[in-house]
Amino acid sequence: MAGATPETAASLPYHEPDVVTILVQTSFLLLLNVVNAALDRIVYCGLLGQVLIGIAWGSPGANWLSIGVEETIVQLGYLGLILLVYEGGLHTSFQSLKANLILSSGVALTGIAVPIGVSYTLQGLLDATPVQAFAAGAALCSTSLGTTFTVLGASGLSASRLGVVLTSAAMMDDVAGLVMVQVISNLGGDGFSWPTVVRPVLVSVSFAVLVPLTCLFVVKPVTVWSNHYRKAHPSSQLNTLSQRTQTVFTVHTLLLIGLVAGATYAGTSNLFAAYIAGATISWWDSEVPHPVHGREINKTDAGDPESTPTMQPTTDNTDNVAPSTASSPPRSAQASNCQHRSEDTSGSAIYQRYYHPAVSRILQPLFFASIGFSIPITRMFRGAIVWRGIIYTVLMAFGKLGCGLWLVRFSLGPAKDIVNRVLRKIKLPSIPHLCGKSDRVASPPRASHVGATESNAIAQQICSSPNPAKPFSLHPPLILALAMCARGEIGFLLSGVAEANGIFSTTGTTSSEPSDLFLVVTWAIVLCTIIGPLGVGLSVRRVRKLQGRKNEQQEGAGRDVLGVWGVE
Known part of the structure; x- marks a missing residue:
């Protein structure tokens, strides 16, 4: 019948892919992993190779992958990004997070304000309007979360104090960047709607406030009640299910899906x-008591023999293990402890067992390759675009490098002596820290004079101190600044929205050809995403070399290269 729409097929016809498609996709996946492993081994930034593979195989390069395949890779890659950020949350140390919240906020605000302010130089470079300059700065104010967590994982700094500050600041920049998406979308429309701009801010603040309150006043009491019930009924179905890794995996996955879906709809x-x-999940693992082998463990009561497990192995000598109670036979305690370790249900253990293989080998490589799909490499090499893009890249790199100044030790010279004399005459009352009372912690004693347990406790106190000493070297500020330099996915999203809405166009309308301003911004995003991880990798390599030389010369004693910022 004329004008009738075709009916939807009942199923997708199965066709065997041709050998060229098989070879292209096989080489794509294999090279993503090979290049990542090689570059991670050399400079801890294998993600750069994955971006280049995406450029070469995708639409910007040889165009060996069809549009449908590229769209599928983008979708699967974004799942990898979500799981990368989720893993970063699992490695969060709450003592360090609370102690460094003000510092992280300062780093984040610097990373947002300076790039936006410096972007107004585009008014001279490309005759950009103030609105165009703001949109470009908004695209460059974000920090790539996927790049951040990948670099921290490759360098081994995820759980360090430096990693906590960097993660928190990058997350704040990311939320600000996503708010900018709404702002830019409204700038390109007919009218400016305040609700669509304010809504992401209010929802983000609500999530940041309501989730901790729910944990404290709902999750923790329910967990304590469950612990008492499980201790009173060790053979109950609840106790049996709670000890299974499959149960914990299901709960963790439902929590992740629920929060992600709720945040998106909100x-x-x-x-x-x-x-x-x-x-x-990290808070639940570390801050909430849990029953183990019929006893309830609370990290705050580690010294109480009634609240500790039957075995407490030391970290420096696995062969020298002593039972904490005389009534527990060593052999049975060791067997119980081995069983407990084999059934570890912490968030990190569940992630490593169920998520990590797929994320590290498939989803994460696909995500960074999908970034390469977004780079219009064939349009970027016009002379006027190249030199303007390089200049703007330098400005944007310095905009983020300013974040490292928060960790730089400045010498005040004679002014320092005057300030010290004035402060000695004025007796100021002690002001408790916003997140709890904390005292300054002195430098840890030499490792040869303390046991492993005492060293770990001192390191934890140093890491959670709200007033850390400034680093003596420039390595911590440099690593922080370079890691903040990478833009990545949020930058491409913001610049793409601005281009699609005609903000970057001189006529204010969309066109089939990319505008000059869009290409200049793309240059800055690409080069910053290369410079940041590469610089972090080289810096970490230098730090490890210096640390190894120090250990050889001082036999493991003395000050670490990163100081308190490398403490886990």
Whole structure:
């Protein structure tokens, strides 16, 4: 019948892919992993190779992958990004997070304000309007979360104090960047709607406030009640299910999916929700008591023999293990402890067992390859675009490098002596820290004079001190600044929205050819995403070399290269 729409097929016809498709996709996946492993081994930034593979195989390069395949890779890669951010939340140390919240906020605000302010130089470079300059700065104010967590994982700094500050600041920049998406979308429309701009901010703040309150006043009491019930009924179905890794995996996955879906429908970042999900599980593992082998463990009561497990192995000598109670036979205690370790149900253990293989080998490589799909490499090499892009890249790199100044030790010279004399005459009352009372911690004693347990306790106190000493070297500020330099996915999203809405166009309308301003911004995003991880990798390599030389010369004693910022 004329004008009738075709009926939807009942099923997708199965066709065997041709050998060329098989070879292209096989080489794509294999090279993503080979290049990542090679570059991670050399400079801890294998993700750069994955971006280049995406450029070469995708639409910007040889165009060996069809549009449908590229869209599928983008979708699967974004799942990898969500899980990368979720893993970052699992590694969150709450003592360090609370102690460094003000510092992280300062780093984040610097990373947002300076790039936006410096972007107004585009008014001279490309005759950009103030609105165009703001949109470009908004695209460059974000920090790539996927790049951040990948670099921290490759360098081994995820759980360090430096990693906590960097993660928190990058997350704040990301939330600000996603708010900018709404702002830029409204700038390109007919009218400016305040609700669509304010809504992501209010929803993000609500998530950041309501989730911790729910954990404290709902999750923790329910967990304590469950612990008492499980201790009173060790053979109950609840106790049996709670000890299974499959049960914990299901609960963790439902929490992640629920928060991500809720945040998306509410109007805020699903990446922010993924981080909160991981951080919530980390809090539950570390701050809430749990029964183990019929006893309830609480990290605050580690010295109480009634609240500790039957075995407490030391970290420096696994062969020298002593039972904490005389009534527990060593052999049975060791067997019980081995069983407990084999059934570890912490968030990190569940992630490593169920998620990590797929994320590290498939989803994460696909995500960074999908970034390569977004780079219009064939349009970027006009002379006027190249030199303007390089200049703007330098300005944007310095905009983020300013974040490292928060960790730089400045010498005040004679002014320092005057300030010290004035402060000695004025007796100021002690002001408790916003997140709890904390005292300054002195430098740890030499490792040869303390046991492993005491060293770990001192390191934890140093890491959670709200007033850390400034680093003596420039390595911590440099690593922080370079890691903040990478833009990545949020930058491409913001610049793409601005280009699609005609903001970057001189006529204010969309066109089939990319505008000059869009290409200049793309240059800055690409080069910053290369410079940041590469610089971090080289810096970490230098730090490890210096640390190894120090250990050889001083036999493991003395000050670490990163100082308190490398403490886990």
